[in-house]
Amino acid sequence: xxxxxxxxxxxxxxxxxxxxxxxxxxxxxxxxxxxxxxxxxxxxxxxxxxxxxxxxxxxxxxxxxxxxxxxxxxxxxxxxxxxxxxxxxxxxxxxxxxxxxxxxxxxxxxxxxx
Amino acid sequence: xxxxxxxxxxxxxxxxxxxxxxxxxxxxxxxxxxxxxxxxxxxxxxxxxxxxxxxxxxxxxxxxxxxxxxxxxxxxxxxxxxxxxxxxxxxxxxxxxxxxxxxxxxxxxxxxx
Numbered sequence: 544x545x546x547x548x549x550x551x552x553x554x555x556x557x558x559x560x561x562x563x564x565x566x567x568x569x570x571x572x573x574x575x576x577x578x579x580x581x582x583x584x585x586x587x588x589x590x591x592x593x594x595x596x597x598x599x600x601x602x603x604x605x606x607x608x609x610x611x612x613x614x615x616x617x618x619x620x621x622x623x624x625x626x627x628x629x630x631x632x633x634x635x636x637x638x639x640x641x642x643x644x645x646x647x648x649x650x651x652x653x654x655x656x657x
Numbered sequence: 658x659x660x661x662x663x664x665x666x667x668x669x670x671x672x673x674x675x676x677x678x679x680x681x682x683x684x685x686x687x688x689x690x691x692x693x694x695x696x697x698x699x700x701x702x703x704x705x706x707x708x709x710x711x712x713x714x715x716x717x718x719x720x721x722x723x724x725x726x727x728x729x730x731x732x733x734x735x736x737x738x739x740x741x742x743x744x745x746x747x748x749x750x751x752x753x754x755x756x757x758x759x760x761x762x763x764x765x766x767x768x769x770x
Contacts, residue, residue: 545702547700576757586760588755588757588759591755591757598755598756599755599756635758637756644691644756645703646703646758647703649700650699650700
């Protein structure tokens with residue numbers, strides 16, 4: 544158990560809908576990262592937050608957005624969903640910007656868009 | 658840009674066989690290198706890491722050495738077990754700027770009894 548929690552574990556929804564994925568980082572970790580894992584693209588970095596502020600953006604679509612709250616939990620919002628958005632979405636956390644660089648991953652949310 | 662290339666899988670071995678999974682990288686500067694493992698239905702777990710050239714990361718019988726001259730970080734284990742069956746990902750993190758991890762495509766390992 545990494546200490547990172549994600550809810551829900553599974554999500555099935557229809558095209559055009561909007562969903563919210565939630566992540567709680569390890570106790571004391573200030574950085575939260577979101578990754579998408581799909582069969583064709585592999586593991587892709589989406590976005591990073593550090594202590595409530597956006598720090599880096601990767602291959603995140605404009606239909607997707609995220610935020611990190613004062614209690615450090617984070618939410619990833621996916622809207623106008625398309626079939627191609629079906630994937631595993633992982634959240635990871637790390638203690639601080641510098642350091643060893645390792646990230647600790649949650650169990651993921653499997654999103655299926657029908 | 659930064660990238661990681663892993664040997665294509667799947668890899669199938671018998672128990673107690675020797676394992677090597679090749680990983681090479683392209684990066685600016687001196688990245689930190691990682692191996693993560695994903696067991697079926699689970700998230701990624703950090704297996705080992707190395708943060709500078711010639712460092713050897715090791716854990717649970719697995720090891721990998723950061724080779725700057727060949728830009729490689731190959732994963733090895735002397736004697737695999739059935740419980741090692743999983744998908745293995747090589748990853749890098751560049752210094753400065755974003756702390757994102759860049760992953761290889763993963764190598765699926767199946768160990769048969």
